[in-house]
Amino acid sequence: MSQSASTAATTRLSSVRQLKGRWWVTALFSLFLAVAAWMLLNLIIGGQCQGECVVGTLAQTLRVATPIAFAAFCGVLCERSGVVDIGIEGKMLMAAMVAYAVNLFAFQALKGSMGEQAAGDLSRWLAVILGALSAVILAALHAVVSIEFKTNQIITGTVVNILALGLTGFLYRQFLAENLPAGPGTFPIFNVPVLSQIPVIGPIFFQQKPLTYMMLISALLIHYVLFYTPWGLRTRAVGEHPRAADTLGIGVYRIRYVNVLAGGLIAGLAGVWFTIEGVDVFNPMMTNGLGFIGLAAMIFGKWNPFGALIGALIFGLGTSVTSTVSIFRPDIPSQIPQMLPYLLTIIVLTGVVGRAVPPAADGEPYVK
Amino acid sequence: MKTASGTNRVRLNWSFLSPLLLPFLALVTALLVGALVIWVTSGNLLTVFDAYVGLVRGALFKERGLSESFIAAVPYVFLSLAVAVGFKAGLFNIGVEGQFYIGAISAVWMGQLLPGLPAIIHLPLTLLAGAAGGAVWAAIPGYLKARTGAHEVITTIMLNYVSFRFTELMVSGPLKDPVSTAVQTAPVAHAAEVWLFYDIPARLQDPLNALAVALCAAFIGFVVARALRRRRERKARNAPMVLTVGRANTRRAPTVFGRHSSLSAALITGILTFIFLPLLTRLWWPFTDRYDRLHIGVLFAVAAAIGVWWLLWKTTIGFELRTVGANANAARYAGMNITRNIVLAMAISGGLAGIAGTIEVLGVSICRCLPLFFSSGYGFDSIAISLLANNNPFGILGVSFLFGAMRNGADLMELSSGVSKYIISLIQALILLFVSAPPIIRWLFRIRSERKLIDVSVTGGWGGKA
């Protein structure tokens, strides 16, 4: 149950309670799922994937899980404070486009004054920051409309998605579709000193690009904030029983605003991943529903950051395994594996794999 | 609201127009913001002018512009009705796009399955197949929602992606046209096509086709006659008591006869249509432009709007759907079956979306088939339309035309001003934003809010059952 999980860090005294339905149950389940997926994979491709191919697939799992995990973290932050955010997809798209454009044009502007190498680095980080900020703007819209004006948050989230679709579609066709200068490309792989040399573990966890590391760090950070700090306690209280929080003088709106904006920042990182870490192009379809898959990962993870991370990794595993399959078995129509993540999302939502209770006030505007 | 306090300025009395006011202001504001975006991105105020003039010319005044606007409006009508039916039942079906595709692929399959059938059978059958495809596809998330609480917003959008892939798979695989070099399905049978207005005189030469039209006409005759009779009866009932009591017998007589009168009205209309319409259309027909693509789907759209209105507000089915949408707990208390109603609402919604896909394939697609890249993008716009029309079927007819016209006019706008036609999507998204959050508009135009009860409650959270 999410409640017992949410108070995971409460106290070591009530440890008996914590053992029930705790994270390691989920972890074991995931491990089982991974092994099963693995056997299925080998069955389909006739055991051709070994050694380096295995490590490569797992490294790719972590890579493609990054945007899903970011999206899920955004969901965790928002929904723990009682705001449903269905507009993650839109924020990602927006951030992806802005980051792409910034990367490109900042590089053009900077390349003269400094070296190409330095200009590339600088423009990429600039792209990360501005891309994430553009998502924060959309998050602010969502926050104002759903917190202040108390509209239905599901509809507002959809509006954010459609608005982002319209805005990026227009700007892309107007400015980014053709005659583009060469950009600095995506982040290079950053090898963590020493750790990246460990066999198997190294290539999977420590030979990744920066945003992937940031994703892992933010999982830790969000867990700490939610369960070990006054802010987190207040956030959870606001998400469960805003009136109770209000009677204690806690600013419900303030808590929600900050969480939604912080969520927007993180959703922005998810979007930035596509164009600054994933591939060096932008197209208006590129987020491909990953924001929604992130929400499914969040639900799977019972509104906990580590749970959400595991959920994201499962989706990542599905994606990377199917792409490995398609390498070895080109005769299978590509559409079939492409459908799988979406079907998996639906299955997760139906609660076949253990349903959790969302925060009690999730999605309900607070009226003073 | 803080802003209004203290100021003592003269206010216009908007109240008589109030139901239309907010949507209208939303529209105007969105166009203004759109103008601002064009101005900023082009750096030239004149471009704004060029763009909007091009838009209007393209939508209404260029050759066949009006026809094309109507054609573009047809899928909007069906899809927005689909969204509206969902809304009324408390469901947010944002998967109409996927249901549109499934409807299209089902229709193509049925449209080429039985060559040689007459249109009177094949066309309805194909429409039915499209509707059934969409209905089944939408019923899945409906069932999941009712039974497991899986939120329809996510499941329907996930099914969108699945349906795109599935359609691709079908078009490039089992249903691929073996003759054509392009990746597309084989065309549907001529008898399954949705008629063009241009074609009607020719089509009516077939007596079976004329019969089909006559049947429709008879039905319309019946409905109209019955509606008139009801109105008469109601007037009689509202008359002072004394009168009714005194002449009770004489008043009942025409009522009994009246039932026959609607039947006979139907019969007469049908026979007259069957005999004279083919002749009349041969003698005189306004649609002589053979490149005019206007098809009878436009009539279907109007019929669908009336049908949905009747269903929602005049039948027990609609009563139940709306009750479930407004307060599911009360619906259960009143003995309604929530699961059945949710699945039914989604199925009706998906069926309408499926018909939209069907008509696009049978009446608009140039090859009368489903090509691999069958771009639509109608799905999200229809949410905006539905909200802008406040889920009113007749409002949807109007707003759909508006959106269809914008979509149609966008090409000429791009040509004449150099502004990407995708600005339209942006404007439509802004309309949606302003409509969905009336406080923004109220704040912008300093309109005092009226106390309004929430009509439909789309589940805000995940609706999870433990």
Place this chain on the structure above:
Amino acid sequence: MELALQAKGITKRFPGVLANDHVNFGLVQGEIHALLGENGAGKSTLMNILYGLYQPDEGQIFVDGVELQFASPHDAIKHGIGMVHQHFMLVPPLTVTENIILGQESTSINGRPASQLSILQRRKAAQRIRDLSHQYKLDVDPEAYVRDLPVGAQQRVEIVKALYRSADLLILDEPTAVLTPQEADDLFIIMRGLAKQGKSIVFITHKLREVFAVADTISVMRAGKMVGTVSPAEATSESLAALMVGREVILQVDKTAAHPGQPILTVTSLHVRDDRQHMAVNDVSFDVRSGEILGIAGVQGNGQSELTEALTGLRHVHSGKVAILDTDTTHVMPREIIEVGVAHIPEDRQKHGLVLSFPVRDNLALCTYYRSPFAQGIEVKYPVLERNAEELINTFDIRTPSAETPVGSLSGGNQQKVIVARELTRAVKLVIANQPTRGLDVGSIEFIHKRIVQARERGAAVLLISAELDEIMSLSDRIAVMYKGSILDIVDARTATREQLGLLMAGVKAQK
């Protein structure tokens, strides 16, 4: 005498309502001050203003003689005011400690408040809670999860929460509503103890008996106005009741002796689970006969809601049997139960009983819209619905602008009348009324009581469930007492005493 708290000329308007009309209120330090009034008299509004949840439109607040303005509860808390709300303001999935420290988590470091992102000091807080609970004899376990605590314990947590914030002045909003008479007595002992240690207490209630049991001073509110402040020595039940309602109150319902006929509803060893899968109704058996009212007394949350839901088909029956006349209705859909002839006045009228956005017309046909004369085939005959509505609006005196008005814009009493009109005008054999008068004014209560007695006199069996012991005692012919999902005893209403029922409600069964 120095007033710990004083309110002068407090006025608060809500859209369409004047909730507080120039209210004056004074609280002496160390006293227990009862604030008495009907539902909707403005007691809670006044207290919410004193606690900073609402801001008054006019008026001044003085604490210890200093005028203050409370922008939020935060300010009130800072000045030593604590409030225990009628609906507990506790977050169920959090622990007692977390609930208590919420909003006051950080011990300051070197005088400066610690950052909200610093680490929580749960252990230190838990120790302080233990000390407090020891000092004031309020037994709470800081490590327990609030969702696992019984209501009595939750109330103690609420009081500790206020004391943790060094409150000198406690506002208790209808604290006894969820308690048995015996638990209420325990609470009064705690209140006395707190007052003795110098805390001032405002005690909101609408029960006259409690006022005499514990209050030092009594203030009475009616329709947003303060109508009198008296000491218990110089007041009588009758004088207070008259002050509260503004006229003489008929405390008794006129009814003739019961003539019970054949059993209509027969319940045999019924078991029902609640949402958390606990057995909320445990081996319950009883019957209700035509022409009698069976009252089910008990503190809220002892399985009454689940019992009603199971009887009306809204909740799955785990085991046992429910029969209405000869029909087995244990596992049938709600509609079939309605068709058998059951009327149900639900506990929560806005959640279950009405569709607020629908017109009165449609709400009056909510259970019958699909059958003759309201429908023909699948078509609903709205003109018929309309005539039906006009008739019921007249007979039941429902105050509504028209039949087309959304029912949500009516007052609570009129909303309840819509439900009563709909349910009691059908040909019903069994009436199940759960808390039919909760939150209503005296006029509406009398009206609905009359209608329920009428239904009995027409030969219907009535099952009345209420947490108000007075209501149960004045209406019922027999009284069953529910405690923890079981019916402890069924007694004759003519001989039952308040003490006897109170003990049963607390789970103490007298030896026969």
